Amino acid sequence: MAARTEQDVVRSELRWSIVVGLTVGAISLAILWAGLVRFINPPSNIETIDPNSVHLSAEFNEANLGTRVENGQVVTRVVATQFSFAPQCVVVPANRQVTLRFTSPDVIHGILVTGTNVNTMVVPGYVAQVHSVFRKTGDLLMPCHEYCGLGHSQMWATVRVVPEDDFKPDADGRALCEKP
Amino acid sequence: MRSLDRLTLAHLWLSFAAFAIACVFGLWQMLARSPWPAPFFTPSNYFLSVTAHGSIMAYVLPTFFIMGFGYFTAERALDRRLPLRRLAWAGFGIGIFGVAMAVATILSGRASVLYTFYPPLTGSVWFYIGLVLVVAASWIWCAIMIVAMRDWKRANPGAPVPLAMFATVANAIMWLWTTAGVGTELVFQIIPAALGWTDSVDVGLSRTLFSWTLHAIVYFWLFPAYIAFYTMAPKAAGGRLYSDTMGRVSFVLFLLYSLPVGMHHLFMDPEHSTGFKFLQMTLTVLVTVPTLFTIFTISASMEIAGRLRGGKGLFGWIGALPWERPMVLATGLAFFMLWFGGGGGLINMSYGMNAMVHNTSWVTAHFHLIFGGTVVIMYFAIAYEIWPHVAGSPANSPARQRLQLWLWAIGMMVMTIPWHWLGLLGQWRRVAQFDYTNPLIAQWGPWVLVSVFGGALLLASALLFVWNLAQAHRRPASAVDAFSFARALHEHDRAPRVLNGFGVWNVLVAVLMLAAYGFPIAQFLIDDRPAALVHRTSGRAP
Incomplete structure (x- = not known):
């Protein structure tokens, strides 16, 4: 030039x-x-929770974890903790909006669901919330993707996406992963 | 050898020796994650290794390289004696002491918290104190750079500060701003927790403070590469810098837009609102501006050189460039990797699209390509360029230097292309090993093995680099011409005041930081956010 x-x-x-x-x-x-x-x-609901009493909270006590249909909405609640998820498997219906809610009672974790855009950090003190629609049925991996200690590599759960017709919550609205 | 050259050499050798060791750790980590077995594998060894690799590559290699190159630049570009030399040596002493403390703690297995810390996880306090000492050493360097420029301006009123020094001081000022975030996190949150003075950490606040540092630190590492693009590559190619003013504008823009953007690392975090994430994303887009300016200016400078050497036609000048010179070759390879790394970066910062790649191997691939590729290859080229002047004798033959640069660039591409792809397939980060019996993970296997091969090329290149530099010390000193930086096509004897100092830009940085980080940090102090209990990775009392 x-x-x-x-x-x-x-x-x-x-x-x-x-x-x-x-x-x-x-x-x-x-x-x-x-x-x-x-x-x-991005997931940005600034919603706090005391990490030291997660297991006593109304929402994240053990009996309320997993998938539940509430007023027609599918809500899945998972606690991420060193070095496992509770529950280790969650079931969700295909082609319906699912609200995933996570929290941590100890250190920083994070999750992604392989093959989807579900991705969030799970920070102690906060509830992380992601909405998604799962299009394909089958078992998806949901690993912890943030370093949380020496057992980090062993920390992963399963998201079981079932056809809408096979998604049968009980009278209380709860749906559990059945053994394959 | 002049005493200043000994100062430069001491910094560069510390930087490169640590770098070569960290490359060994890196290759071993890749083996651990591959379908092949890795010797000495345990999860604790793996995370010890990741902490060592990350801490050295992030805190030791760039910091000491930048300090050494800065001292060299201050004396050569300003053509006067570096002030405060004893303080500079004291800074080096503090730095090497800090490195030794941090590395010893990591190797003892009591600080496996990775270089990004992740409180409420805490390691041994000596790891953090060692890193604080490294930062303190770099602050001494910043002060010396600022003083050197001020002295020169007093002696040369109205004259434009040479571009290489202007950029170096821009980096020093940016680094002072940058370290405020991580420094606050370490001193007020992590070190008290590691000492057992506090038993809980506000994790939202600590992540926000670290994000303050996390983007700008990368631009701190990148500055020397851009300094070489503007002030060394045009001269090595036999031409001139197309525009000195554009260089100044770009460096000022880096100072402005590197800082108020760190929240793009927190897009997936629940403790910030979409509003501030969106604001910082918008500012992040503007970081592309100085890079696009640089690509233009350096391409134009190279075109001038190519045409002076007889290149004809639209692209004929490219072939006419002296590619046999390591600095020219490295610039070409750096630009090639910049296209891929920069393109990937645009996806990372794209707010919504980030969900697709956050904490997958895509991100690891991105920063290895842009820092390990584009930036570190320019560190090599700078070292080769200044070695005859600081070591008294050239590094190994140009052919060996070119071989090393090619190995590095090819290794980096072979390693990071599979990583990008694996990231899109969902391969997540920071795990010690994968269960290849799982069908989903089994299909990653071949890609992972290709990347291991890339890693092996990188380690070979790193060792060859150190070997090449060491050769200079085995030869007798040889006479070399005085070092000089590239001259601009149209030179000025005056520069606009705003482009010859940083007063007004510091005010603007403060305004931008207040807008971008004021409320996001204040929210943790206004609301009473729940804190998380400290978890000691070493399992021992402090």
């Missing part, structure tokens, strides 16, 4: 700045569109 005078240099830089501006603008618009129009937002 012509760079004989300083004006040439500045002109070329201004042209490039326009390209940069358009690129950055396009990226920002795409993200804005996903957030505002498609409601693709």
Whole structure:
């Protein structure tokens, strides 16, 4: 390119700045569109819980863990703790919105469900909440993806996605993983 | 050998020796996670190794490299004696003492908390104190850089500070801002917990403070690579820097936009609202601006060099560049890796899309490619470039230097392409081993083995690098021309005041940080957030 005078240099830089501006603008618009129009937002419910009494809380006591249908909504509650999940397997119906709620009584954990976009940190002191619709049936892995101590590698659970017709909660609305 | 060169050499050798050791740990970790057996494998050895690899690569390699290169730059670019030399040596002493303390604690197995700490997990307090000493040493360096520039400006009123030094001071100032986050976390949360003075930690606050540091620290590491792009590569190619002003603008933008963006590491965290996550995401998009400016300016500078060497046509100048020179080759390879690493980074920072890749191997691949690839390959090139001047004799032959650079770039691509793919398949991070009898995990096997091969190439390259540098000390000193940085195409004897100092930019950083982090940090102090009990990884009382 012509760079004989300083004006040439500045002109070329201004042209490039326009390209940069358009690129950055396009990226920002795409993200804005996903957030505002498609409601693709990260899990951000600032909802606190005392980590030292999780097992005594109304929501995360042992009897209330796992999947339950509440007012037509499927809600799955899991406690992530060094070095396992409670429960180790949860069942969810395919093609229905599922609300997953997690908390930790000890240290930082995190989960993802393989083959889906379900992903959240599980931070002691907070309830992490993710909404998702599982399209494919079968067993999915739900490992802990954040370092939580020497047993971290052994910490994983199963999400069992069953066809909607096979999803049969009991009278109390609860559904359990059956032995395969 | 001048005494300043001994100072530079001491820093660089500490940096590179630690780096080579950390590469051995890295390859062993890859074996542990692969379908093949790894010798000495236990989960505790694995997390000891991850802590050592991460702490060395994040805190020792870049910090001491930047300090050593900064001292070199201050004296060569400003063409005057470095002030406060004794203090600089004292800083080195504190730093090496801190490194020894931290590394010994890691190797004893009492600090397997990884370099990102994860409170309420706590390791032995000596690990944290060692790291605080390393940071303290780097603050001494920051002060010396600022003083050196101030002295030079007093002696040369109105003259533009040479670009290499302007950028170095921008980095020093950015680093002072950067370390405020992790420093506060260590001093007020982690060290009291490790000492047993407190029994619980506000985890939301500690994660937020660490995120303050976590993005800018990467730009601290990256600055030397960009300094080499602007002030060394054009000269090595036989041309001139296209625009000195664009360099200044880019370095100022790095100072501004590296800091108020760290919350993009916390997109998946429950303790922050979408509003502040979105704000910091928007600021993160702006970090691409100085990089895109740099790609333009350096490409234009290289084009000038290529055309001066007889390159014709739209792309003919590329072939005409002196690729046999290590600095030119490294710049080309760094740019190649920057396209992949930068592209992956855009996905990471994309707020919603982050859910797809958060804490998967995709992220590990991203930062290995952008830091280990683009940045560290420029550390190699800088070392080769300045070695004749600081060690008195060139590093090994240019052919060996090129072999080492190629091995590194190929190894990095062979390692990180499978990692990106495995991340998309859902391979999660920070585990010591995988159960390859699980059908889902079994299909990852071949990809993992390819990446192990890439890791082996990287280790070979790292060892060759150290060997290449060591050769200089076995040869008698040879006469070399005085070192000089690249000159700009159109040089000025004055620079606009805003682009010749940092006063106004510091005010802007403060405003941006207040906007981005003011409430997100204050919320933990306003609300009474539940704290988590301290968990000691060593299982021992403090």
